[in-house]
Amino acid sequence: DAKTTQPTSMDCAEGRAANLPCxxxxxxxNEYVYWYxxxxxxxxxxxxxxLKNNETNEMASLIITEDRKSSTLxxxxxxxxxxxxxxxxxxxxxxxxxxxKLIFGTGTLLAVxx
Amino acid sequence: GAGVSQxxxxxxxxxxxxxELRCDPISGHTALYWYRQSLGQGLxxxxxxxxxxxxxxxGLPSDRFSAERTGGSVSTLTIQRTQQEDSAVxxxxxxxxxxxxWNGYTFGSGTRLxxx
Numbered sequence: 001d002a003k004t005t006q007p008t009s010m011d012c013a014e015g016r017a018a019n020l021p022c023x024x025x026x027x028x029x030n031e032y033v034y035w036y037x038x039x040x041x042x043x044x045x046x047x048x049x050x051l052k053n054n055e056t057n058e059m060a061s062l063i064i065t066e067d068r069k070s071s072t073l074x075x076x077x078x079x080x081x082x083x084x085x086x087x088x089x090x091x092x093x094x095x096x097x098x099x100x101k102l103i104f105g106t107g108t109l110l111a112v113x114x
Numbered sequence: 115g116a117g118v119s120q121x122x123x124x125x126x127x128x129x130x131x132x133x134e135l136r137c138d139p140i141s142g143h144t145a146l147y148w149y150r151q152s153l154g155q156g157l158x159x160x161x162x163x164x165x166x167x168x169x170x171x172x173g174l175p176s177d178r179f180s181a182e183r184t185g186g187s188v189s190t191l192t193i194q195r196t197q198q199e200d201s202a203v204x205x206x207x208x209x210x211x212x213x214x215x216w217n218g219y220t221f222g223s224g225t226r227l228x229x230x
Contacts, residue, residue: 034218043118043205043221044157087156101147101170102219104157 009109018075022088025069037084118222135191139208152202196229
């Protein structure tokens with residue numbers, strides 16, 4: 001199963017772009033990269049996912065390198081409410097085929113500063 | 115309902131007692147997952163249900179933990195003879211799976227279990 005590596009914590013100034021890196025050097029060709037975030041005392045929230053191409057939605061952009069060994073989640077204009085733990089996850093295969101089970105690491109604590 | 119519903123939101127129990135935690139997934143979602151999160155820790159996978167397939171129980175920490183999903187909808191996680199180390203937030207998630215496309219899952223707000 002592909003593993004991910006993220007910095008433990010990051011700071012970002014309010015209104016600036018937050019760029020959260022993730023390394024997944026052992027990712028397989030058919031494995032997706034997912035990003036979730038968890039705001040204090042809440043369940044994790046889906047942000048975005050991608051396979052090869054860069055992706056953008058109303059919350060964020062996902063930039064995946066051409067070799068797929070790393071990716072960056074971009075929050076274009078961070079607000080105080082974006083303070084959370086951000087998880088980068090590679091979808092794994094469990095028993096019995098594709099079980100879509102996500103294994104969460106420790107994530108990056110993003111602190112948005114006023 | 116519109117989201118994943120878990121009950122109770124908080125549960126305090128005495129060591130050695132059994133507890134049941136309930137999860138109502140989003141209507142139509144075929145897959146259901148249980149995770150737990152100890153204080154200050156990441157999410158730990160427990161068990162996964164997909165349709166009528168045998169559940170993936172690979173994350174259950176001991177035989178005191180069990181889960182079932184009735185009628186392909188509601189799920190109950192049961193912890194027997196609770197121990198203090200079982201204290202955690204238990205999170206349920208559900209997802210809709212079709213072929214190889216899968217957009218991740220939606221989590222509930224969790225049940226905070228405290229064993230005293």
